[in-house]
Amino acid sequence: MSLLATYYVESEMSLVEAGREIALEESVGTWTQVHTSTDWIEKELKATVDSVDKDNNIVVVDYPDKLFEYDNIPQILSIVAGNLFGLSELKNVRLENLKFPEKAVKMYSGPKHNIKDLKEFVDAENRPLVGTIVKPKVGLSPKETSKVAYEAAIGGVDLIKDDETLTNQDFCGYIDRVVNVMEMLDKAKEEGHGNTFYAVNITSSCNEIVDRAVNAVEHGANMVMVDVITTGYSALKMISNAVDVPVHVHRTMHAAMTRNPKHGISMLPISKLVRLCGGTQLHTGSYHGKMHGNTKEIDACKQALTTEWHGLKNVLPVASGGIHPGLVANNLDGYGENCIVQAGGGIHGHPDGTQAGAKAMKQAIDAWTKKIPTKQYAETHKELKTALNHWEKSTTPP
Ligand code: CAP
Ligand code: MG
Numbered sequence: 101m102s103l104l105a106t107y108y109v110e111s112e113m114s115l116v117e118a119g120r121e122i123a124l125e126e127s128v129g130t131w132t133q134v135h136t137s138t139d140w141i142e143k144e145l146k147a148t149v150d151s152v153d154k155d156n157n158i159v160v161v162d163y164p165d166k167l168f169e170y171d172n173i174p175q176i177l178s179i180v181a182g183n184l185f186g187l188s189e190l191k192n193v194r195l196e197n198l199k200f201p202e203k204a205v206k207m208y209s210g211p212k213h214n215i216k217d218l219k220e221f222v223d224a225e226n227r228p229l230v231g232t233i234v235k236p237k238v239g240l241s242p243k244e245t246s247k248v249a250y251e252a253a254i255g256g257v258d259l260i261k262d263d264e265t266l267t268n269q270d271f272c273g274y275i276d277r278v279v280n281v282m283e284m285l286d287k288a289k290e291e292g293h294g295n296t297f298y299a300v301n302i303t304s305s306c307n308e309i310v311d312r313a314v315n316a317v318e319h320g321a322n323m324v325m326v327d328v329i330t331t332g333y334s335a336l337k338m339i340s341n342a343v344d345v346p347v348h349v350h351r352t353m354h355a356a357m358t359r360n361p362k363h364g365i366s367m368l369p370i371s372k373l374v375r376l377c378g379g380t381q382l383h384t385g386s387y388h389g390k391m392h393g394n395t396k397e398i399d400a401c402k403q404a405l406t407t408e409w410h411g412l413k414n415v416l417p418v419a420s421g422g423i424h425p426g427l428v429a430n431n432l433d434g435y436g437e438n439c440i441v442q443a444g445g446g447i448h449g450h451p452d453g454t455q456a457g458a459k460a461m462k463q464a465i466d467a468w469t470k471k472i473p474t475k476q477y478a479e480t481h482k483e484l485k486t487a488l489n490h491w492e493k494s495t496t497p498p
Pocket of ligand 2: 233263264265
């Protein structure tokens with residue numbers, strides 16, 4: 101048994117030689133022969149080239165099981181995504197995929213809630229979820245935040261989340277924010293609008309992030325959110341183990357690694373690590389929006405999150421970033437119904453305000469679910485029509 105890592109590689113060396121450089125550097129080698137190795141080390145710990153695909157500059161490295169503490173993600177990453185990126189013999193190298201052995205996957209409990217659980221909570225069994233990010237990103241007080249959340253909830257969103265940079269600043273403490281927002285979501289529920297998730301951002305240093313998750317839930321939070329790249333996968337795993345609410349996983353900083361198609365790390369291994377560590381939903385990019393995205397990679401992430409994987413619960417992909425009602429159908433054509441489509445500016449920038457913006461997004465989702473063209477559906481749904489007119493220039497996908 102072993103862990104297989106797939107790399108895109110550009111080098112003056114042959115792919116096999118480049119693969120050997122990676123395998124040696126990340127297992128038992130260094131730049132020169134040493135006299136201190138042993139037969140056992142060479143036999144049991146030496147990584148090898150499993151295969152190459154010359155047409156696509158692909159190398160697959162076979163890392164023996166004994167190299168790893170499979171329940172130690174930092175250590176796994178120090179091998180499969182470690183020194184190799186700095187090897188001067190490699191012009192470019194990108195980690196494209198990780199194939200974990202079953203025994204490694206079985207060491208993780210994964211998400212505590214699956215897609216069906218999330219959809220049932222907000223009565224969205226046969227449709228995508230619609231979410232919003234409170235905007236402006238930061239600056240509103242807890243009370244002001246709760247009013248925006250209320251308007252979005254009665255407008256029909258299933259999920260309201262903090263933005264990735266809002267945590268526990270002086271102007272908006274996370275506990276006050278949870279108490280105020282949940283109060284207003286309870287009000288919306290009493291008025292017949294059903295359950296709405298609120299993902300409070302508990303991103304913080306590792307010595308307090310679990311306390312924040314527990315405190316948030318004790319004060320009524322029905323979901324927590326974490327920026328996984330800046331806090332780390334171990335923090336996500338600790339949070340998921342510590343609380344019984346879903347965990348919304350934001351990926352800010354990912355583009356430092358994922359954006360360059362020739363060097364860095366694909367979102368695909370990141371998606372698998374998030375599922376192992378218990379995230380219930382993960383931003384994986386938009387098919388049409390403001391952020392750079394690679395369609396093939398988004399498809400691969402969607403598969404990795406939503407399909408069977410050694411019994412782990414499945415995970416909802418999140419489409420977000422520059423989305424407005426005119427871009428919902430394009431994104432759902434890519435994701436299908438098992439996703440969350442989110443809009444921040446695309447809701448709070450609606451000419452008639454947040455509630456109308458939420459209604460317009462929900463109407464765009466309803467149109468897609470009913471297989472009716474968005475523009476045609478807008479003829480009988482005024483909030484959607486206003487949104488399409490307002491963002492007309494960017495309604496037709498680039
Ligand atoms: C979207 C967002 C999200 C991005 C992250 C923002 O707001 O809140 O963080 O979606 O990108 O701050 O841009 P808008 P990704 O809806 O107003 O664009 O989902 O690609 O990780
Ligand atoms: Mg954001």
